[in-house]
Amino acid sequence: AADPRLRGKRVVVTAGGTREALDPVRYLGNRSSGKQGIAVALAARAAGAEVTLIAAHVEVALPQGIDLVQVESALELQAAAQSASSTADVLVMAAAVADFRPDHTEGAKIKKRDDSADPVITLVRNPDILAGLVADRNAAGRRQLIVGFAAETGDDRGGVLDYARAKLERKGCDLLVVNQVGPGAGGQELTFGQDSNEVLILDRDGSEPLAALGTKQEVANAVMARIAEKLGVEN
Numbered sequence: 216a217a218d219p220r221l222r223g224k225r226v227v228v229t230a231g232g233t234r235e236a237l238d239p240v241r242y243l244g245n246r247s248s249g250k251q252g253i254a255v256a257l258a259a260r261a262a263g264a265e266v267t268l269i270a271a272h273v274e275v276a277l278p279q280g281i282d283l284v285q286v287e288s289a290l291e292l293q294a295a296a297q298s299a300s301s302t303a304d305v306l307v308m309a310a311a312v313a314d315f316r317p318d319h320t321e322g323a324k325i326k327k328r329d330d331s332a333d334p335v336i337t338l339v340r341n342p343d344i345l346a347g348l349v350a351d352r353n354a355a356g357r358r359q360l361i362v363g364f365a366a367e368t369g370d371d372r373g374g375v376l377d378y379a380r381a382k383l384e385r386k387g388c389d390l391l392v393v394n395q396v397g398p399g400a401g402g403q404e405l406t407f408g409q410d411s412n413e414v415l416i417l418d419r420d421g422s423e424p425l426a427a428l429g430t431k432q433e434v435a436n437a438v439m440a441r442i443a444e445k446l447g448v449e450n
């Protein structure tokens with residue numbers, strides 16, 4: 216018997232790291248494992264929601280029994296998220312989306328030749344998918360809770376919080392789950408690929424940030440509990 220807090224709700228979760236193709240065999244990628252996003256999808260299902268998982272590259276097994284859309288690039292993730300979002304009650308954007316992509320993809324493998332100059336890769340900006348989904352929701356007047364993730368580096372919690380609050384404002388989402396990564400976060404170099412995580416959940420309503428610490432599943436459960444609480448408040 217499922218925990219009924221989100222019964223009847225549609226939750227869309229993005230997870231993993233996008234890959235931006237350079238040629239048929241090479242890409243620009245990132246170190247996201249997808250573990251945190253997949254844990255969020257599982258937490259949503261455990262709470263009784265109908266879940267769509269939009270998965271970019273992940274390093275772990277994809278969950279069975281969840282509606283799954285697999286994507287590679289940021290633009291593919293955007294198309295999938297846009298089409299899934301129109302009927303979603305909740306969007307959780309946990310994927311690590313490339314900010315830039317190569318300006319074109321070579322149709323054939325880039326060759327190294329002694330007689331040719333070294334290749335130069337020109338990057339162009341990817342759209343901010345999260346900010347676009349917020350704009351779409353607002354334009355449609357939809358009631359939809361949108362949750363962003365952010366990985367911030369920095370030594371002091373105060374600085375990280377200020378930066379994260381500014382990001383929450385800029386993106387316009389309702390909640391921002393902030394990971395502190397890099398030197399200064401408890402001596403840990405990065406949380407990528409690890410099984411545990413420590414986050415702050417920031418709310419645009421200005422309420423106190425909520426700290427969650429534990430396995431990525433425990434963190435996901437805390438995020439889902441906050442989502443359920445907000446849906447309860449707003450319904």
Ligand code: C5P
Pocket residue numbers: 289308309310311312313314341342343344345346362363364365366
């Ligand atoms: O700006 P930043 O990359 O720190 O924001 C992270 C959040 O924005 C995540 O929720 C991520 O999924 C989302 N994002 C996005 N499109 C981008 C970059 C990030 O939706 N191009």
